[in-house]
Amino acid sequence: MRQKLYWNGTILTMETPSCAQALLEQDGKIVAVGALDEVRQAAGTHFECVDLQGHTLMPSFIDAHSHFMGYAMSLLQVSVEGAHTFSDIQKRIAAFIENRHLPDNQWVIVKGYDHNALDEQTHPTREILDEASSGHPIVLQHRSGHNGVFNTAALNFLGITRSSMAPAGGKIEKDEAGEPTGYMEENAFLSYLKQIPMPQSEEILNALKQAQKRYASYGITTVQDGYLMKEMVGLYQMLCTSHALELDVVAYAGVEDYGTIATQMAKHVDQYSDHLKIGGYKIFLDGSPQSRTAWMRTAYVGQEENFGYPSMMDKDVLNAVRRAMREGRQILAHCNGDAAAQQYLQAVARAMGELDDAPDIRPVMIHAQLVGTDQLPLMRELGVLPSFFIAHVYHWGEVHVQNFGDLRASKISPAQTAMRLGLPFTFHQDAPVIEPDMMETVWCAVNRKTKTGRILGEEERIDTLAALKAITIHGAYQYFEENRKGSLKPGKLADMVILSQNPLDVPAEALKNIEVLETIKEGRTIYQKRAAE
Structure with a gap:
């Protein structure tokens, strides 16, 4: 039996009463929350004392929607976020290819452009991307994730010609001569994006582990994969087999793929196994x-x-x-x-x-x-x-x-x-x-x-309390996990975060300056801020 007693700081419970003096954790669950003397009495004879040093302990944050696999993949891509011109985009792509010594015909996946932030106030074309490289297939993804641009080599690889028709709910832009400009929207862009060859499994697995650390650094212990495709199943199976998931991941599959995925991942349907749960359906x-x-x-x-x-x-x-x-x-x-x-x-x-x-x-x-x-x-x-x-x-x-x-x-x-x-x-x-x-x-x-x-x-x-509820107790409710997560209450999982300041005590403008010092999943520290960070 392992016990930790947290004290000497603010403990926000997201329950009534909203604050406590101490919390006792045992084997990944919360045992007692309340006055220091009462919590000490609930503890055994041997426990570890965790001095909060005036910082704030509260329930860890619950990600109500993101794309866990997509976030991991983005760590392998070249970012053009903050680019102001087409030239900026070209230079970053060319530098990425040169620095990584990428051979011709290897795909280059680019993320983060926003035409609203470009001086040109419009989307690039295939010719613009060709100037960065004509020997590499390139896809430039809009920051929204709903549209993007392919260069000529990418269009050729995917078999996109002047006769290609966009699926319903999508758009393939063509110039006055009827040739594809490279720009696509929605179902057209997303359908061709799926056809791009995946990186090597080892690269992706390393990126997934890195992605977990990034989520944890923001105080998150439950994360969503908002669109689980059947091509991802093998990667998730590898993660689960190696017990590499530290965060709880709730994944949602498209209606068309759900049956196949549910069959292959039966032990994950509607329940966690190795921290992965198939939560249901996703539509766009x-x-x-x-x-x-x-x-x-x-x-x-x-x-x-x-x-x-x-x-x-x-x-x-x-x-x-x-x-x-x-x-x-x-x-x-x-x-x-x-x-x-x-x-x-x-x-x-x-x-x-x-x-x-x-x-x-x-x-x-x-x-x-x-x-x-x-x-x-x-x-x-x-x-x-x-x-x-x-x-x-x-x-x-x-x-x-x-x-x-x-x-x-x-x-x-x-x-x-x-x-x-x-x-x-x-x-x-x-x-x-x-x-x-x-x-x-x-x-x-x-x-x-x-x-x-x-x-x-x-x-x-x-107000701040309502905003905190949206990322804790309401997030747990969204996942049908309000009896396990989202607040600090005896019987719930010890999923917690230690913040540098109490969000309820700082001016509204200072909220974004609060630092995540430590993230705890079921009693185990999975992230701790280092002095140099």
Whole structure:
């Protein structure tokens, strides 16, 4: 029997009462929380005393949506984040090829460009990428993950010609002569992205281990793989066989692949085995607001006929939700625009109405970026949980103003309205779109400042405690794990984080400066900040 007693700091329980003097952990679970004398009495004769030295202990953070495998893959890619011109992009790609001595015909995968941040204010073309290298197939991924550009060598490898047609819910851009420019959107881009050869298994496994450390450094102990493809199954099996997962990973498969994946990974379905659980289904209903592909009820500013577009037909969305309901399995839907949100809510309402006793599957609306405040009451009625990508306020708030105007942009991620309605919500970062920095997200929710310092939607600000609940107890609820995680309570897992300061005591502006000092998974330290960090 191993026991640790934490004391001499602030202990935020996310329960009532909200603070405690001490906590006792034994064999990965919380045994006692409360006054120091009471917790000492609950301890055995031999225990390790952990002096918090005035720092704050609280439940570790729960990632409500990201792409764990995609984040790991991104660590093997060249980043052009922060590039301001096409020339900047070309130079970084060329330097990556030269420094790594990449042979001709080896794929170069590039991440992080944002046309909104480029001086050219548009997407590059295949010719632009050809100038970086014509001998390497290159794919340049937009920071949103919903669109990108292939160079000529990549188009040739993938067999994309002037006669290639985009799938429904996607776009292959062509020039005036009918030749592909290299730029693609949504289902077209994503379908060809899947055809790119994977890196070597050893490279990926090392990147997955590195990715875990990165998540842990942000205080996260439960992470999501928001779109598990059948091509990933072998890698996850290798991770589990070698007991390499330290974080709990909850993965969601596409409807079309679920049966195959569930058969191959039967022991992981709806339960953890070696820290991996298959949580249910994932569908994509639209695109990205910053690329003007999110499906909207009103047109984008300056483009009276552009409402974005759907990725799935109504009948297919309904059939996916019906299947989830029939099997009692959770479903997550990527919805950025309010038209996509309406499509999802209508499908959930109809599927529920067809059953005498609909199961509690806690459907999730991923991003819910531009869900209308008029749609939130129906979400509450149906039990659909919004998981807000609220850091958009900072990272793309000014772009939203350009795309939707001041009033509509001020209502992105309407957390305060949801809270007033009693609708629980979670927050996420959609890594690798941005880093899974939970304290930055808390700062965004409380302050709602854009990169220019503009307050975007002051009426949708929430207090710090509500923001912390979104990444702890509500995150646990989203995963049906509220009895195991999300708060510091006897019987729950000792999944905890030690912060440099108490978030409830610092000014709102200082929240993003709070450091994660230590991350603890089931009583074991999996990350500790070094003095030099």
